Amino acid sequence: MRVEIWSDIACPWCYIGKARFEKGLAGFAHRDDVEVVHRSFELDPGRAKGEVGPVIPMLAKKYGRTIEEARAMEENVASHAHAEGLGYLAEGRDHGNTFDIHRLLHLAKARGRQGELLDLAYRVNFAEERSVFDAAVLAEIAVLAGLDADEVQAVIGDENAYADEVRADEREAAELGANAVPFFVLDRKYGISGGQPSEVFTRALEQAWQEHTPALAVIAGEGDGGDACGPDGCEVPR
Incomplete structure (x- = not known):
């Protein structure tokens, strides 16, 4: 089962909502079978890149x-x-434009390090006195997340790198009716808006899982049922 999360690094409720979702996921019995994918959403897309x-x-x-x-x-x-x-x-x-951060998050996704970079970006932006909108700081945390330094610099220096992926995420958010973040989509069946309490996420995951893997309805025949074999042996025809 897949959970997609639209968020922006500048959004405090995305930061808090991610922590609450992870607690809710930890309380879900099938958590190891859940794929989490982070999607791009800019809260302030019209803000100039250098306007910090x-x-x-x-x-x-x-x-x-x-x-x-x-x-x-x-x-x-x-x-x-x-x-x-x-x-x-x-x-x-x-506070600043987050487009470069989203582009690097797509690079991190392609390299299997998206979660690591997202956690570092949130921590630097909300809990440290460094600015994640500084290109040098952004490059530093991307390398700390496990990305190649030369590849990171190449993406930062090329405004077109992963730009289409960011825009595609944003278009999809609009198509789904998401006009605020965080926005969680469970198995393309349920949407959850906002940083809800962890128990809300657990219940939603359970409901989505039931529909993802529904229990079979067993249809019984006439009489005592069909002959079958089990752990204790086989039925003897009468």
């Missing part, structure tokens, strides 16, 4: 709040992150 700035003034401007109100919003989100055991800096973080 502190997150709190950005939030105040975006939502029409004061700086103090924006700071309180971030502190509230931080409390949810900390409840999941995640590091979170309510202040001192940057």
